[in-house]
Amino acid sequence: MGSRDISIIINPNAGNGSTGKKWPKIKALARDRLGPFQEYITAGPGHGKTLTIEAIAKGARLVVCIGGDGTLNEVINGIMEYGHDIQSELVLGFVPDGTGCDFVRTVAIPRNVEQAIDVIAAHHVCSIDLGRLFFKDHTGRDCYRYFQNITSLGLGGEVDQRVNNTTKFFGPFLSFIWATLISIFLYGKKKIHLKIDDVIENEFTIWNVAVANGQYFGGGMQIAPDASIDDGLFDVTVVGDLSLPEVFLNLPKLYNGKIKSVDKVVTFTGKKIVASSDQRVLLDVDGEQPGTLPVSLDIFPGALNIITAK
Numbered sequence: 235m236g237s238r239d240i241s242i243i244i245n246p247n248a249g250n251g252s253t254g255k256k257w258p259k260i261k262a263l264a265r266d267r268l269g270p271f272q273e274y275i276t277a278g279p280g281h282g283k284t285l286t287i288e289a290i291a292k293g294a295r296l297v298v299c300i301g302g303d304g305t306l307n308e309v310i311n312g313i314m315e316y317g318h319d320i321q322s323e324l325v326l327g328f329v330p331d332g333t334g335c336d337f338v339r340t341v342a343i344p345r346n347v348e349q350a351i352d353v354i355a356a357h358h359v360c361s362i363d364l365g366r367l368f369f370k371d372h373t374g375r376d377c378y379r380y381f382q383n384i385t386s387l388g389l390g391g392e393v394d395q396r397v398n399n400t401t402k403f404f405g406p407f408l409s410f411i412w413a414t415l416i417s418i419f420l421y422g423k424k425k426i427h428l429k430i431d432d433v434i435e436n437e438f439t440i441w442n443v444a445v446a447n448g449q450y451f452g453g454g455m456q457i458a459p460d461a462s463i464d465d466g467l468f469d470v471t472v473v474g475d476l477s478l479p480e481v482f483l484n485l486p487k488l489y490n491g492k493i494k495s496v497d498k499v500v501t502f503t504g505k506k507i508v509a510s511s512d513q514r515v516l517l518d519v520d521g522e523q524p525g526t527l528p529v530s531l532d533i534f535p536g537a538l539n540i541i542t543a544k
Contacts, residue, residue, distance in 0.1 A: 239293060239294060239295050239296060240268060240269070240270070240271035240272070240294065240295075240296045240298065241271060241272040241273075241274060241286075241289035241290075241292075241294035241296070241297050241298070242264060242271050242272070242273055242274065242297075242298045242299075242300060243274045243276065243282055243285050243286055243289065243297060243298070243299050243300070243301075243305070243309050244257060244260075244273070244274070244275055244276065244300040244301065245276045245282060245300065245301030245302070245304075245305040245332070246275055246276070247276075248300070248301035248302045248305055248331055248332040248333070249302065249331055249332050249333060250333065252331070253300060253301060253331045253332070256331070256347070257275075257300075260300065260329070260331075260347055260351075261273070263347070263348060263351055264298070264351055267351050267352060267354075267355045268298075268351065268354060268355055271298070272289060272292070272294065274286075274288070274289055276301075276305065276308075279304075280308065281308070282299070282301070282305050282308030282309050282312065283308040283309070283311045283312040283315070284312070285312070286308070286309045286311075286312025286313060286316070287312045287315060287316045289312075290312070290313070290316045290320075290324065291316065295320075295323050295324060295325065296325045296326075296327060296354075297309060297312075297313060297324065297325070297326055297327070298326075298327040298328070298329065298354060299326065299327070299328050299329070300329040300331055301330075301331060301332050302330070302331070302332015302333050302334055302335055302521065303332060303334050303335060303336055303337050303382075303383060303520045303521040304332070304520060304521045304522045305332065306328055306330075306337060306382065306520070307379075307380075307381060307382060307383075307519065307520040307521075307522065309326065310326065310364065310380055310381075310382055310538060311379055311380050313326060313538070314364070314380045314537070314538075321537075322539070324539060325357075325359055325539045325540070325541060326538060326539065326540045326541065327353075327354035327540075327541045328343055328350070328540065328541075329347055329350040329351060329354070330343060330345055330350060331347060333453070333521075334451075334452070334453050334521050336383060336384075336448065336450040336451050336452070336453065336454065336521070337382055337383045337448055337450075337520070339448070339449065339450040339454070339456075340383070340448035340449045340450060340461070340463060341362070341448070341463060341540070341542055342542040342543040342544075343541075343542055343543065344543065353541060353542065353543050354541050356541075356543075356544075357541060358541060358542060358543065358544050359539050359540070359541055360464070360539075360540060360542055361464065361536040361537075361538065361539055361540075362382070362447075362463040362464050362536070362537070362538050362540055363447055363463055363464055363465070363466060363533055363534060363535050363536065363537060363538075364380045364381065364382055364447070364533070364534045364537040364538050365380065365381045365382075365385060365445065365447050365468065365531055365532070365533050365534070366378060366379070366380050366381075366531065366532055366533075366534060367379060367381065367385055367517075367519065367529055367530065367531045368529065368530045368531075369517055369524070369525045369526065369527070369528070369529040369530075370525050370526050370527070370528065371524060371525040372525055372526070377524065377525060379519065379524065380534075380537075381447070381519050381520050382447060382448070382463075382520060382538070383446075383447055383448040383450075383451065383520045384444050384445065384446045384447065384448055384450075384451040384457065384458070384518070384520065385444075385445045385517060385518065385519045385520075385529075385531060386442055386443060386444040386445065386451065386457070386517070386518040387426070387440075387442070387443050387445075387509055387515050387516070387517055387518070387527060387529065388424055388426075388440050388441055388442040388443055388473075388515055388516070389418070389421055389441050389442040389473075393452060393518065418441075418478070418481055418482075421441075423439050423440060423441055423475065424439070424440055424511055424513050424515050425437060425438070425439050425440075425511060425512070425513065426438055426440055426443065426509050426510065426511040426515060426527070427509065427510045427511065428443065428472070428507070428508070428509050429507070429508040429509070430470060430502050430504040430506070430507055431504040431505055431506055432506075433504070434502060434504070438472055438474060438475075439474060439475040440472060440473060440474055440475070441473045441474070441476060441481065442457075442473045443470065443471070443472050443473070443509065444457040444458055444469075444470070444471045444473075445468050445470055445507050445531050446458030446461040446468060446469045446470070446471065447461060447463055447468065447533070448461055448463055449461045451518070451521070452488075454489060455488040455489060456488065456489065456490070456491045456493065457471050457488065457493060458471050458501075459491040459492075459493065459494065460494075460501075464535075464536070466505070466533060466535035466536075467503045467504065467505060467533065468503065468504055468505065468507060468531070468533055469501065469502075469503055470501060470502040470503065470504060470507060471493065471494075471499065471500075471501050472499065472500045472501070472502075473493075473496075473498075473499050474498040474499060474500065475498055476496075476498050480497075480498070484496045505532060505533050506530070506531065506532045506533075507529075507530070507531040507532075508528075508529070508530045508531075509527055509528065509529050510527055510528040510529075511527045511528075514526055515527040517529060
C-alpha cells in the first residue's frame with residue numbers, strides 16, 4: 235500500500251491527553267511497520283468522522299484509528315457514511331489508547347500500542363457486526379449513528395456524562411467506578427417501554443438496559459458475558475428494579491461475568507430493539523452521551539472489515 239492507501243486518524247486528547255504526547259513515537263513506529271501514510275489529527279468531538287470521510291475520498295482503503303472507544307466510533311461512522319459501493323474495500327485498524335477501550339476486551343486487538351501496530355501490519359481481516367440507532371439529540375433533533383460495542387440507556391448515560399465532564403487522570407477503572415457510584419446515589423430508576431423483535435414487549439423499571447454487540451462497557455464492566463460481535467444478534471441485559479442495597483451488593487458481578495445470576499436482571503437476544511419512556515432517559519453510545527430516548531436499534535451483520543489478531 236502507498237501513502238494514499240493508508241490513513242491514520244489520531245485523537246491527541248485521548249487518554250486524558252497522553253495520546254498526543256506519545257504521537258511522535260507512535261508515528262515513527264507506524265511508519266516503520268506500516269510504511270507511508272496520511273496523517274489526520276482530530277481537533278474536537280465529531281471531527282474523527284469528518285476526517286475519515288475526507289481520507290476515504292482521497293483514496294484511503296486502510297483507515298487506522300488511534301484513540302479510545304469514542305474516537306473509534308467516530309471513525310466507524312465515517313466509514314459507514316462514505317462506504318457506499320466501496321464498503322467491501324475499506325478496512326479498519328485500531329490502536330487502542332484511550333480511557334475506556336472496552337471494545338478490545340471482546341475483540342482480539344492488543345492494548346499495547348506496539349503490538350497493536352504489529353497486528354495491523356499482519357493484516358488479518360475479519361468482518362464484524364455493527365449496530366445502528368435512531369434517537370433524539372439534546373436539541374430534540376432526530377439523529378442516527380452506528381456503534382461497534384454497546385448502546386445503553388439509563389444509568390450508563392449518566393455515568394458517561396460525568397466521566398466526560400471530569401478529568402480521567404486516574405485511569406479507566408477509577409474514572410468509571412467513581413462516576414458510577416456518584417450516579418447511583420443521584421440517579422432515580424426509570425420506567426421504560428421495551429420491545430424486542432415484535433416478540434417481547436413490556437414495561438420495565440430499570441437502572442440500566444444494555445443493547446450489546448460486545449461484552450464490556452464502563453471501563454471493564456462485563457454487562458453482556460455471552461455477546462458476540464459476529465452472530466448477527468444483540469444481547470440485551472435489563473438491570474431492573476433493584477433496591478439501593480441490592481445494587482451495591484451485586485456491583486462486583488458486573489466485573490466478574492456473573493451479572494446474569496442477579497435477581498431482577500433479565501437477558502434477551504434480538505435484532506431490533508425499541509425503547510421509549512415518559513421520563514428523560516440518557517443514552518450511552520460507545521462511551522459517549524449523544525442524546526435521549528426514544529430510541530430504535532437494529533443490527534447490521536458483517537458490516538465492518540476490521541484487522542484483528544489471529
